[in-house]
Amino acid sequence: MQYYLPIEERISNVESKVDEVLLILKHNSSPAKRQMTVPEVATYLGVSKYQIYQLTSKNVIPHEKPCGKIIYFDIDDIDAWLKSGRKLTQSEIASRAAAHVTINKKGNKNRR
Numbered sequence: 001m002q003y004y005l006p007i008e009e010r011i012s013n014v015e016s017k018v019d020e021v022l023l024i025l026k027h028n029s030s031p032a033k034r035q036m037t038v039p040e041v042a043t044y045l046g047v048s049k050y051q052i053y054q055l056t057s058k059n060v061i062p063h064e065k066p067c068g069k070i071i072y073f074d075i076d077d078i079d080a081w082l083k084s085g086r087k088l089t090q091s092e093i094a095s096r097a098a099a100h101v102t103i104n105k106k107g108n109k110n111r112r
Contacts, residue, residue, distance in 0.1 A: 019043070035072045044078070 005013075023043050041061075042049045055061040062077040088096070 034074055034076065036075055036078070037073075038071055041073045041078060044075075045082075 020043050023040060036044065038049050038052050038056075042052045045052070052061070056063050056071055062073070062081055064072045064074070066072065
């Protein structure tokens with residue numbers, strides 16, 4: 001913790017962290033609510049609202065605009081989108097490369 005900050009700023013930081021935790025708990029404890037708004041997604045992902053608006057305007061992040069103005073996000077779609085950016089480990093890359101070489105060796109014999 002940064003003790004050299006003024007007490008008001010430290011309190012503000014704590015309040016924002018509490019808000020983030022409450023938002024996460026709210027979504028984990030309420031299976032009925034599956035939709036989030038821009039501020040909620042920004043807090044959930046730990047980015048600014050501006051970044052969320054950029055991602056939606058470029059159609060990078062899955063979202064819905066049922067009335068044409070308010071943007072909604074399905075929490076399952078957001079979680080799946082996050083997982084889609086997973087990077088392979090070195091062992092996974094080596095395994096896929098070995099499988100690719102094995103398949104291509106068999107394919108090359110048929111071409112001759």
